Amino acid sequence: EADIYQTPRYLVIGTGKKITLECSQTMGHDKMYWYQQDPGMELHLIHYSYGVNSTEKGDLSSESTVSRIRTEHFPLTLESARPSHTSQYLCASSEKETDTQYFGPGTRLTVL
Amino acid sequence: GQNIDQPTEMTATEGAIVQINCTYQTSGFNGLFWYQQHAGEAPTFLSYNVLDGLEEKGRFSSFLSRSKGYSYLLLKELQMKDSASYLCAVMDSNYQLIWGAGTKLIIKP
Numbered sequence: 511e512a513d514i515y516q517t518p519r520y521l522v523i524g525t526g527k528k529i530t531l532e533c534s535q536t537m538g539h540d541k542m543y544w545y546q547q548d549p550g551m552e553l554h555l556i557h558y559s560y561g562v563n564s565t566e567k568g569d570l571s572s573e574s575t576v577s578r579i580r581t582e583h584f585p586l587t588l589e590s591a592r593p594s595h596t597s598q599y600l601c602a603s604s605e606k607e608t609d610t611q612y613f614g615p616g617t618r619l620t621v622l
Numbered sequence: 623g624q625n626i627d628q629p630t631e632m633t634a635t636e637g638a639i640v641q642i643n644c645t646y647q648t649s650g651f652n653g654l655f656w657y658q659q660h661a662g663e664a665p666t667f668l669s670y671n672v673l674d675g676l677e678e679k680g681r682f683s684s685f686l687s688r689s690k691g692y693s694y695l696l697l698k699e700l701q702m703k704d705s706a707s708y709l710c711a712v713m714d715s716n717y718q719l720i721w722g723a724g725t726k727l728i729i730k731p
Contacts, residue, residue: 550707609713
């Protein structure tokens with residue numbers, strides 16, 4: 511099972527602020543993902559990466575960007591936060607053999 | 623389009639057995655996953671099926687029929703801690719994971 515970490519766990523910020531959500535994994539997984547999930551709702555893929563220097567947009571249109579400079583690190587940046595960005599953000603990485611995704615604990619973001 | 627259907631909510635009694643169904647229509651198939659998600663927490667991996675048949679893991683079993691586009695998750699000897707949402711997800715021909723909306727399982731004493 512993957513060891514995958516996210517910081518911060520909770521964040522409350524004002525509209526217009528720039529924020530970066532951190533995600534790191536220690537299992538050497540090539541593939542990593544960012545999801546957005548509102549309470550009781552389904553997961554929406556916002557970004558993913560196949561490996562270093564690879565980033566792709568997911569199904570959900572989002573005013574966020576990601577980078578993948580190192581295998582273990584996949585940060586998500588919101589250039590200008592809005593109340594509509596209030597949600598839970600989940601990072602995941604997947605093993606090569608079965609593509610099973612393992613999730614970090616999530617960051618709960620509130621934009622005032 | 624691609625689609626995964628699961629019941630929105632189910633209720634069961636502590637100690638009983640419950641079966642959560644999942645039907646899917648996807649462009650290709652490269653495996654089906656079940657995850658458990660407690661309220662406010664991240665999903666945790668339960669099972670993976672790529673071939674037809676039943677996979678058993680302790681109190682949890684998962685069944686797959688690729689020809690019918692159907693899977694179920696069977697939970698035995700239900701405990702209160704099993705109250706959670708159960709997510710079905712299918713990997714399509716592009717190795718993209720298509721997620722269902724989840725089934726909220728309520729366990730009553």
